[in-house]
Amino acid sequence: MAKAKGNLAIGQSGGPTVAINSSLCGVIQEALAHDEIGEIYGMFRGIQGLLSDQFIDLRRQSPDVIKGLRRTPSAALGTGRYKVTPRDHERILDVLKARNIRYVHYIGGNDSADTSLKLHKLAADAGYELHVIAVPKTVDNDLYGTDHCPGYPSAARFVATALRDTGRDTEAMGPASPVKILEIMGRNAGWLTAAAALAREEEGDPPHLVYVPERPVSVERLVDDVQRCYKEHEHVVIAMSEGAQEAPGKTLGEEYAPKEVDVFGHRMKGGVSDYVAALLRGRLGLKVRLDQPNYLQRSFMLCASPIDLEEAYRIGKKAVQEALTGRIEGMVTLTRDPGPEYHCSAGIASLEGIANREKKLPPGFMNEDGNWPTNAFLAYARPLLGEPWPPSSYVRLTKLFV
Amino acid sequence: MAKAKGNLAIGQSGGPTVAINSSLCGVIQEALAHDEIGEIYGMFRGIQGLLSDQFIDLRRQSPDVIKGLRRTPSAALGTGRYKVTPRDHERILDVLKARNIRYVHYIGGNDSADTSLKLHKLAADAGYELHVIAVPKTVDNDLYGTDHCPGYPSAARFVATALRDTGRDTEAMGPASPVKILEIMGRNAGWLTAAAALAREEEGDPPHLVYVPERPVSVERLVDDVQRCYKEHEHVVIAMSEGAQEAPGKTLGEEYAPKEVDVFGHRMKGGVSDYVAALLRGRLGLKVRLDQPNYLQRSFMLCASPIDLEEAYRIGKKAVQEALTGRIEGMVTLTRDPGPEYHCSAGIASLEGIANREKKLPPGFMNEDGNWPTNAFLAYARPLLGEPWPPSSYVRLTKLFV
Numbered sequence: 015m016a017k018a019k020g021n022l023a024i025g026q027s028g029g030p031t032v033a034i035n036s037s038l039c040g041v042i043q044e045a046l047a048h049d050e051i052g053e054i055y056g057m058f059r060g061i062q063g064l065l066s067d068q069f070i071d072l073r074r075q076s077p078d079v080i081k082g083l084r085r086t087p088s089a090a091l092g093t094g095r096y097k098v099t100p101r102d103h104e105r106i107l108d109v110l111k112a113r114n115i116r117y118v119h120y121i122g123g124n125d126s127a128d129t130s131l132k133l134h135k136l137a138a139d140a141g142y143e144l145h146v147i148a149v150p151k152t153v154d155n156d157l158y159g160t161d162h163c164p165g166y167p168s169a170a171r172f173v174a175t176a177l178r179d180t181g182r183d184t185e186a187m188g189p190a191s192p193v194k195i196l197e198i199m200g201r202n203a204g205w206l207t208a209a210a211a212l213a214r215e216e217e218g219d220p221p222h223l224v225y226v227p228e229r230p231v232s233v234e235r236l237v238d239d240v241q242r243c244y245k246e247h248e249h250v251v252i253a254m255s256e257g258a259q260e261a262p263g264k265t266l267g268e269e270y271a272p273k274e275v276d277v278f279g280h281r282m283k284g285g286v287s288d289y290v291a292a293l294l295r296g297r298l299g300l301k302v303r304l305d306q307p308n309y310l311q312r313s314f315m316l317c318a319s320p321i322d323l324e325e326a327y328r329i330g331k332k333a334v335q336e337a338l339t340g341r342i343e344g345m346v347t348l349t350r351d352p353g354p355e356y357h358c359s360a361g362i363a364s365l366e367g368i369a370n371r372e373k374k375l376p377p378g379f380m381n382e383d384g385n386w387p388t389n390a391f392l393a394y395a396r397p398l399l400g401e402p403w404p405p406s407s408y409v410r411l412t413k414l415f416v
Numbered sequence: 417m418a419k420a421k422g423n424l425a426i427g428q429s430g431g432p433t434v435a436i437n438s439s440l441c442g443v444i445q446e447a448l449a450h451d452e453i454g455e456i457y458g459m460f461r462g463i464q465g466l467l468s469d470q471f472i473d474l475r476r477q478s479p480d481v482i483k484g485l486r487r488t489p490s491a492a493l494g495t496g497r498y499k500v501t502p503r504d505h506e507r508i509l510d511v512l513k514a515r516n517i518r519y520v521h522y523i524g525g526n527d528s529a530d531t532s533l534k535l536h537k538l539a540a541d542a543g544y545e546l547h548v549i550a551v552p553k554t555v556d557n558d559l560y561g562t563d564h565c566p567g568y569p570s571a572a573r574f575v576a577t578a579l580r581d582t583g584r585d586t587e588a589m590g591p592a593s594p595v596k597i598l599e600i601m602g603r604n605a606g607w608l609t610a611a612a613a614l615a616r617e618e619e620g621d622p623p624h625l626v627y628v629p630e631r632p633v634s635v636e637r638l639v640d641d642v643q644r645c646y647k648e649h650e651h652v653v654i655a656m657s658e659g660a661q662e663a664p665g666k667t668l669g670e671e672y673a674p675k676e677v678d679v680f681g682h683r684m685k686g687g688v689s690d691y692v693a694a695l696l697r698g699r700l701g702l703k704v705r706l707d708q709p710n711y712l713q714r715s716f717m718l719c720a721s722p723i724d725l726e727e728a729y730r731i732g733k734k735a736v737q738e739a740l741t742g743r744i745e746g747m748v749t750l751t752r753d754p755g756p757e758y759h760c761s762a763g764i765a766s767l768e769g770i771a772n773r774e775k776k777l778p779p780g781f782m783n784e785d786g787n788w789p790t791n792a793f794l795a796y797a798r799p800l801l802g803e804p805w806p807p808s809s810y811v812r813l814t815k816l817f818v
Contacts, residue, residue: 030588032581055818059590071816082811088584090813094592176712179434182490183715186432188461190496194711306708309596310578313585316718316807405718409484411492414473416457 018052020116020143022334023064024072025057026089026151027122027129029309031165032318033326034121034151035090039083040330041119041149042072048338051117060094061120061129065102067109084327087315097125098132106133107140117145117337119330123152123163127345127369134343134365145337148345148365149329153312155205158371159363160347164329165312167322167398170209172307172314173198173253175405178213180305181220181251182408192249193240193294193302196221197287199311201257204228204375206311208387209395210253215404220251227257228375229384230264236290237297239385244300258286266290321400325358332360356397420454422518422545424736425466426474427459428491428553429524429531431711433567434720435728436523436553437492441485442732443521443551444474450740453519462496463522463531467504469511486729489717499527500534508535509542519547519739521732525554525565529747529771536745536767547739550747550767551731555714557607560773561765562749566731567714569724569800572611574709574716575600575655577807580615582707583622583653584810594651595642595696595704598623599689601713603659606630606777608713610789611797612655617806622653629659630777631786632666638692639699641787646702660688668692723802727760734762758799 024041026034038056045051056070057063070091072080083090098106109115120130130148137144150157153169177196184194198207204226211224222243225231231239243250260266267289291302329346336344343365348358379391387395396403426443428436440458447453458472459465472493474482485492500508511517522532532550539546552559555571579598586596600609606628613626624645627633633641645652662668669691693704731748738746745767750760781793789797798805 026588030585053818056813058815058817059592069818070813071818072813074816075813079811079813082809085808086584086810086812087581089588090811092590093588094590175718176709176716179489179715179717180711182488183432183711186428186491186495188494188496190461303711304708305710305712306706307578307712308707309582309585309705310707310709310712313581314578315581315810316577406487407484408488408717409481409492410488411458411472411474411477411481413460414476415460416455416471416473 019050020114021053021055022051022117022119023055023057023069023113023115024091024119025060025063025121026091026093027060027120027126028093028095028152029312030088030093031151031153031312032087032168032315033164033322035083035086035088036323036326037121037149037151037164037330038090039080040327041334042080044331044334048334050338052114055113055115056091059092060096061098062094062096063091064109065105084323085315087313095125098129103136106136107142110137110142110144116143117334119147119149119333121149121151123150123154123157124369124372127157127365130345131343131365131369138342145341146343147333147337147341149333150345150347153206154200154203156203156373158368158373159345161350161358162348162398164322164326166205167319167400168317169199169206169311170212170395171319171399171403172311172317173206173209174212174399175317176305176307177210177221177251177253178404181213184220184249184251187249189248191301191303192244193252193300195252195254195287195291195302195304197254197256197285197304197306199308200227200255202227202372202374204255207253207255208375208379208391211387211392212396212399218247221253222247222250223385224253224387225258225385226255226375226380227259229380230259230261231384232260233293237293240294241298244298254287254290256286267293319398319400321398329360336362421452422516423455423457424453424519424521425457425459425471425515425517426493426521427462427465427523428493428495429462429522429528430495430497430554431714432490432495433553433555433714434489434570434717435566435724437485437488437490438725438728439523439551439553439566439732440492441482442729443736444482446733446736450736452740454516457515457517458493461494462498463500464496464498465493466511467507486725487717489715497527500531505538508538509544512539512544512546518545519736521549521551521735523551523553525552525556525559526772526774529559529767532747533745533767533771540744547743548745549735549739549743551735552747552749555608556602556605558605558775560770560775561747563752563760564750564800566724566728568607569721569802570719571601571608571713572614572797573721573801573805574713574719575608575611576614576801577719578707578709579612579623579653579655580806583615586622586651586653589651591650593703593705594646595654595702597654597656597689597693597704597706599656599658599687599706599708602629602657604629604774604776606657609655609657610777610781610793613789613794614797614801620649623655624649624652625787626655626789627660627787628657628777628782629661631782632661632663633786634662635695639695642696643700646700656689656692658688669695721800721802723800731762738764
């Protein structure tokens with residue numbers, strides 16, 4: 015490694031997904047292919063690993079383990095949610111210099127883009143040559159500058175799969191237990207919730223209603239929606255974002271959220287779905303059931319989108335390539351190519367335009383009533399799930415009564 | 417159909433699973449093969465379909481649809497939870513006679529076995545020749561007389577898969593968010609919760625603790641267990657039955673269950689997992705997160721056990737065959753053959769010994785401490801998940817710090 019210009023540090027941050035280890039694999043394999051890169055350090059638990067000088071030696075891992083990362087969910091380096099403060103700046107520079115780290119790749123969402131930008135500025139201000147190329151990752155799909163975020167396609171596939179199956183369950187129960195709410199991640203952005211609509215193959219299939227934070231829906235409107243669907247189908251399946259709102263900035267039922275503390279002094283549980291379930295039971299007298307898969311949405315490898323795993327790998331490699339061309343800051347992006355066949359190209363964008371922003375569902379991706387994604391959204395999201403989708407062909411009996 | 421001795425009615429009852437349509441397919445295909453059977457009626461929404469004389473014509477369904485039932489989750493005939501009362505007896509007999517129904521197959525769990533037994537007695541008392549052969553189904557696995565219940569293997573596979581993946585997610589979060597509770601179905605029996613232990617491949621893998629209703633655990637013991645695991649691993653993944661107890665007959669934290677009613681007059685949410693989460697936050701000061709996939713456990717087709725789907729199909733056929741041999745009451749059972757290779761044979765048992773009983777996890781299937789299933793349980797449950805299990809090979813980085 016006599017030619018090595020410097021060492022590389024790679025970290026993972028924020029919530030895990032099924033695809034970020036695939037990005038990690040891309041970074042490592044690409045780094046191994048270039049003599050300009052010396053040591054390959056894995057930050058243990060994100061930026062905290064850098065701050066505490068805890069690095070895993072990635073050169074000494076077996077090639078099979080590196081390869082296996084492409085199909086291992088979660089974050090193999092460990093992750094964290096630490097926010098860098100000015101207090102940490104000196105320490106960061108000390109570690110970077112002591113380790114001769116010249117390349118930093120940070121895999122994460124908005125907060126991680128912000129951390130990457132801070133590292134870049136810190137080094138630039140100190141006159142220390144550092145190439146910081148972030149790698150996007152988030153099931154929320156809320157990063158600017160990229161067609162979509164790796165991690166989102168697989169989470170979307172889990173959500174659509176879960177909705178389809180729990181929808182069949184609810185259909186079978188009929189009027190005996192007619193309302194199902196599937197609670198879906200995304201406190202501020204409805205990308206993942208909207209993906210539930212991909213479960214519908216034929217008119218009348220679940221889901222019947224989809225509510226996202228970007229399109230507030232009044233309590234009256236929500237009750238009317240459910241009542242109408244119940245009359246039509248004798249069961250109602252709702253995809254409900256954990257951040258669904260009744261007015262801009264006002265989460266559904268937030269004034270009814272439990273004010274009591276439990277026996278340990280903590281606020282009692284009660285989110286949007288709990289409120290809506292109570293609302294529908296009270297107003298319509300119907301049994302309402304909840305599925306809250308929570309972290310399964312971002313970790314369920316069996317629902318990984320093949321496209322997602324491949325793209326995540328590709329952008330990991332691209333991040334290293336960009337750093338080696340001399341770029342000193344940026345985030346790898348995906349740009350959808352024109353044409354009927356789905357294909358995305360990897361590009362690069364400045365972190366300045368990405369960090370500390372949030373990309374929400376555009377208005378054209380939800381219908382006027384705010385209860386169903388438009389065809390434009392479906393056309394956007396459908397190819398991301400990859401093939402085979404739907405994963406199998408379900409049947410229904412024809413209702414030939416005798 | 418000149419030779420037909422009578423018509424057949426088939427129904428599905430209780431909670432759906434991924435495998436009961438496979439049993440339905442077995443019944444229909446077998447019935448189609450025998451001239452003694454005339455019409456094939458599907459009860460619409462269980463026994464209520466019989467009471468309301470609402471039957472779907474199963475002879476007129478397309479063969480592709482019948483075949484497709486083998487890989488369609490939920491209950492294609494619709495299901496219900498209606499309990500037959502003496503008031504209904506006359507009506508039931510009237511419908512059976514008017515339709516010349518001589519064969520009844522009811523697919524379900526304990527309640528359905530009870531309903532089947534009632535139908536048998538009713539017909540016997542009235543001197544009406546009726547063959548009632550029940551088909552077992554329940555993710556709770558709590559029926560007597562059978563090695564296991566169709567539906568359980570697939571739900572167990574979902575639970576083990578979910579635990580494995582959400583366990584990796586928790587491992588990656590480490591001390592930042594170290595405790596995960598996966599809430600698992602089974603209010604009285606711990607079969608499904610115990611299956612979470614199948615996710616562990618190596619010592620130290622999640623889950624770290626498994627709590628079932630049959631083995632009460634004191635609050636102090638539970639807190640100690642979690643603290644010990646946290647010290648050892650920096651994260652703790654718990655498989656928690658929704659019916660876990662702190663003393664025989666006393667659900668964990670039931671005295672703390674919310675007494676308040678919400679704005680609609682309903683009891684506020686708060687089950688075992690909510691209580692334990694609050695307990696651990698309060699006593700250990702650790703972040704605790706919950707996954708509550710609820711009905712996904714019984715409907716997630718992607719996790720179907722191939723063995724389960726095959727056995728469910730086989731017992732459907734067997735039910736018809738038994739009825740045609742002249743048997744007038746019974747439930748089809750599965751008996752595990754001796755030998756190192758897993759194989760179950762379909763048999764038959766009297767409903768008298770099955771209905772209104774509940775088969776719980778035997779003492780030898782949980783360890784002394786009541787927090788981990790024994791090897792005997794693992795040996796029992798492991799083959800039911802079928803191959804390929806685990807569904808893929810995950811890797812871990814070696815912690816070579818530099």
